[in-house]
Amino acid sequence: KQEVTQIPAALSVPEGENLVLNCSFTDSAIYNLQWFRQDPGKGLTSLLLIQSSQREQTSGRLNASLDKSSGRSTLYIAASQPGDSATYLCAVRLGTYKYIFGTGTRLKVLA
């Protein structure tokens, strides 16, 4: 059974810091991995999607890497801003098109 874990569960950093969020999954048989952002009481905003054959994806200040064999992904946020404060979720897509979500990392960037 696929399980997705995110570390840390919560993170508070001063503005401007570079930070890394971690995601690990137990079964490497995934189709892709996606990172989402969720603001309180809101839905999901897709940030980056990495196909199983890819190693990383970049969008602006965000960079996500994928090491499928070791069951790990990281989301790197450069020069963090208060507007980055949110919960970040990683999710792996199975062959049945289901997504299994991680436990989330609650990020707070202090001004």
Added chain:
Amino acid sequence: GAVVSQHPSRVICKSGTSVKIECRSLDFQATTMFWYRQFPKKSLMLMATSNEGSKATYEQGVEKDKFLINHASLTLSTLTVTSAHPEDSSFYICSAREETGTGSNQPQHFGDGTRLSIL
């Protein structure tokens, strides 16, 4: 880009009421949609896979008679919480698979969620 619309965004109702939540794909067809539930400060848990023209596939532990799913068209899936009780209060999110490309390249789009509060 493709958009999934979920309605209503928020529902507050009395215990015993049945509540229907709609999930629409606005500019693409989706034979498969998914319903997730999110408890406060928890991650999303898949409830069921909604299949157009056939019965939904429920995840283990999800009550089929409590959470009725109907996927009557290629752009609409509904989730009805029957005889809702306070423990059904939660954030419900749907997603729809856009059927372009092949296999792993088919993107999935998420709705904005419905916050259900049962008094």
